[in-house]
């Protein structure tokens with residue numbers, strides 16, 4: 690199954706935004722590539738790094754966190770605002786969970802302050818007076834399996850008309866608690882409130898993200914081969930052993 694495909698995954702600020710084991714999303718993407726003979730290189734960009742090298746990025750991931758950590762990360766990412774916007778506009782694959790999701794918009798208003806966003810998505814997040822905490826089940830027409838995870842956020846995220854929600858809420862709260870929708874897909878940006886970690890729980894969504902990156906990077910890429918059942922079960926056990934404590 691060997692091939693010379695290689696995917697570079699940039700994990701932004703896992704030292705600050707890694708709520709509820711969101712780093713498990715990186716392990717899942719890495720493994721699901723390697724199990725198909727595709728090399729995955731993970732570059733972690735932490736608060737100690739003086740600069741972020743996005744040029745080689747095929748997938749960028751940013752996880753969730755508390756308001757305080759979000760403020761720190763946003764001030765760091767605003768230095769790269771134009772480059773990140775150009776990356777997303779040019780079809781770069783960007784996966785953002787919860788706090789990371791909120792930072793992609795115009796602003797994130799917390800109970801105490803207003804954090805300027807990266808302006809990558811036509812969304813904004815207002816502070817809620819309660820936290821939206823629930824298991825979540827979404828219906829997404831891209832997949833025949835529901836998308837599942839859990840949410841814990843005070844922010845209420847409002848999305849612009851030219852953005853497609855990730856899914857219709859069948860159980861849980863979603864973007865605002867009453868819109869009936871959750872998350873956003875815009876070009877190859879997939880943003881959601883769902884922790885879990887998200888991708889090990891939703892292998893079809895993970896493979897969709899990997900295919901977006903591979904198709905964008907390699908003209909001759911003709912799709913990911915499905916994993917056999919044994920490997921799919923092994924994938925679930927690997928994540929459970931490594932990340933579910």
Ligand SMILES: NC(=O)CC[C@H](N)C(=O)O
Nearest residue numbers: 753754787788842843844
């Ligand atoms: N789970 C998170 O990442 C939380 C995001 C943000 N701090 C909020 O409360 O809405």
